[in-house]
Amino acid sequence: MRIRSTAKGDGRLDYNAISQLEHLRIENTVKANRKMLEELFEDSSDIVIREFQIEHGPKALMFFVDGMVTSSMVDEAMQALMVFEGGAFTIDAICEQTLPVGQTLQVQFYSELLVNVLSGDCGLFVEGGKTAVCLGLRGGERRSITEPETETVVRGPREGFNERLRTNTALVRSRIKSPRLKMKPFVIGTETNTNVVVTYMAGIANRKLVEEVERRLNAIDIDGILESGYIEELIQDQVMSPFPQIQNTERPDTVAAAVLEGRVAILVDGTPFALIAPFGFWQWLHASEDYYERFIVATLTRMLRMVCLFIALMAPAIYIAVSTFHPEMIPTNLLLSIAASREAIPFPAVVEALIMELSFEALREAGVRLPKTVGQAVSILGALVVGQAAVQAGIVSAAMVIVVSMTGIASFTLPRYNAAIAIRLLRFPLMLLASIFGLLGIILGVVAIVSHLSKITSFGVPYVAPASPISASDWKDVIFRAPWSKMKRRPAYLYPQDRTRQK
Template sequence: MPTKAKKAKSLPEGRLDHHSIDQFEDVPIRSTIDENNKIMEELFKDSSDIVLRKFEIENGPKAMLCYVDGMVTTSAVDDALKALMILEGNAFTVDQITEQTLPVAQASKIQFFKELLTNLLSGDSVLFVDGQDTAVCLGLRGGIRRSVAEPETETVVRGPREGFNEHLRTNTSLVRSKIKSPRLKMKSFVIGTETQTNVILTYMAGIVDPRLLEEVENRLSDIRIDGVLESGYIEEFIQDQGYSPFPQVQTTERPDTVAAAILEGRVAIMVDGTPFALIAPFGFWQWLQASEDYYERFMASTLLRWLRLISLFFALLSPALYIAVSTYHPEMIPTNLLLSIAASREAIPFPAVVEALIMELAFEALREAGVRLPRIVGQAVSILGALVVGQAAVQAGIVSAAMVIVVSMTGIASFTLPRYNASISIRMLRFPLMLLASVFGLLGIMIGVMVIVGHLSKITTFGVPYLAPVTPLEVSDLKDVMVRAPWWKMNKRPKYLGNRNVRRQRPQS
């Protein structure tokens, strides 16, 4: 029996431009140019960047090409119009135009307005043909894009110098050029009812844990928001512990970092409009790992990891330790040093905790000012400002010279961490530890550290313990934690990620 034709759904009530694209999911494209033109004009009223170009196909019906000015390659649009208006004839249906006439590599047929609007506003061009209830989507995206450049937040001495930019397909191509395997999958999502932001979930089939993959897909699918303008929106939606100060998703601008994570069995999320990709799961020991560790010889990389670990504790604890020792436990300081500190603090009107808070807040303010100011003067303001303010504060008798040294060394130590979001966590936790030290001394620091370690041990990131593989202990995975073993020793992927294919190197014959 013949199937019953699907009844065309009416357009949403009221002004069309007040409705989201999702409400056009079952609204079919009309068969006449006039109807489609009326709908498009109503949808994009007062939108000067939307171009509706009417013309006639040679010896054929009327047609209309729609695109967003500035988001297409103009020369490719001209070639498509030329093919229809001058060079070709007797191509009157959508199938004939798509298969025979248009000199476009990417062309697909569309039947509903939701897909049409999504593609149009993403940079594609859409062709309507009179008498056809199907439109043609032409992949003519272009416009001005930032070129591939060196990442600004993850510079290296040795290693690739290319970084992501704001164009999603450029970013996916950079990852694809690193991993030339058909097992590299890139699953597409559209998130944001108004922005319709394209999001790519990329992973290695046959390596990634299916449970991890399913969990990430579910969390992405559950996001309900009007717009996604940067990957940070998605990071907050998908993390396990929303109120934890510790990052549970890694951010990176480097394609090689994404490729390495995918080969380990992790997943990466790339968002259109931002050069920062997300990597999950992300644990504590990834704080100490930089991409350069795997390009230098293992002994140098291991030394640098220990230096970062020591710097991490120094950045977290040194102001609190100074406050506790100088206030409650002066017997722990050598006599000569104690006399020197006492002499420098003789004219200071504030207790040590107030000194530390003043200097830490001033240092953080200078650091923030250096980021916000133009790059030419930003570094000079950060460095010279800290020197001038510190020297002036000492001469004015507001803070002691010892406190300036402690705060300066703390700031330097925080810069050694390769992960910027991890260093922010350390900077935040430094202040409650200082307050605990001012009240309880070393006991307060111990209480604070115990609370932090207990919290870290409770966190999971997509089902993976945050402190893995140290706790729970997985001895075989310790080759890439506090030390970086030689490449010929790291022949297996991390077991704590639940990889389906653990072996990375073929056994020697």
């Protein structure tokens, strides 16, 4: 955006976003720069502006955000400047000879300076210089590296991302020690100016995929990005689809594995959740632990997840359809047991199911929102007490409680939380279709879901690939996981530049 007006009637700067200062140059006097900063950061108690004298030299000024820099390193930098000797007082000489700082960046415009300083750097002005220096002194209190809470494993790394971007990029870089691992920076959000990094493997990732990710990020025009979920919704292919088209993860090893396959990852400052694209249906069943256990165990686990996916989506709907329209499909003894349990129930099966499903979802949401010390206890006790009380009161049958409980347990087996949410949402329309049309309604619902899955894409990659379009060579890592010795090539449906994984 272009700056509309450089000054108000009283001479003060008028701007709406840092991007509007992209043509406003750094002044060559400390006094003018200090006035500009004080005007920009009026009523900002966390901004520190420190003017001082370089020994035997000109005036200088440092400014930084309190709490976002390492105070001891700021003190060392100021000490080095205040005992400066030798008579060379240019910006270049100070950067090359005096400052005990590993990272320095000279900038000419206020937009560059403010983005860096508000991200944690320290700004330095020197009298007579037409550039400012950004000193890499980022620090402050941040959450330490801990085990991911949403993707725990029995076997595998225990490190998870935190809210600091450079920590997250370092965690990925420590796993892929190759110069081909690229990390391209972006700044998104006119007000938040959030730092974003796109990471991929040069020579492996499809160049068109990388360019498409970059194009969609550059097209974002919003005031703030506070979490990677903002970006996920803004760059996905089909916004109205209930299915996630971009994977989110807290695990550095998952990101490393994805970029080695030829995918692209997006790391966002301020959140521990990274994004991975493309993302498809079969990745719902994949967990990072599948690649650390033996292939037989991983294959059996994936098959179990597939069965649980079927149960989580259709178990209540099948119970409603069979008990209401097709009782002849139920064994006689079981049918008599179900009929006896439903004898005093005043509601049809669909109302029973809706009551129990909504209660279960409410308890699950309450367990997430409550403090951890009481959340699990409330969820478990609530489910037991409410279920037992509902059965004794004759509101729902014992069979329905069992079906809903099995459905809830099955939904927890999916490794991808956002995929499990989609299944939970689709369960309700299937139940309504089953209550109206019976098994025919379930078939119609499943056909509609499969049809929708076959139409959507993730960054141009078919969502159900490699099943459609079929790619036989890629079925070694879909439902079944072949031994590592057999998986010698990267997925063809990603169109990587280099398909060879191992020779």
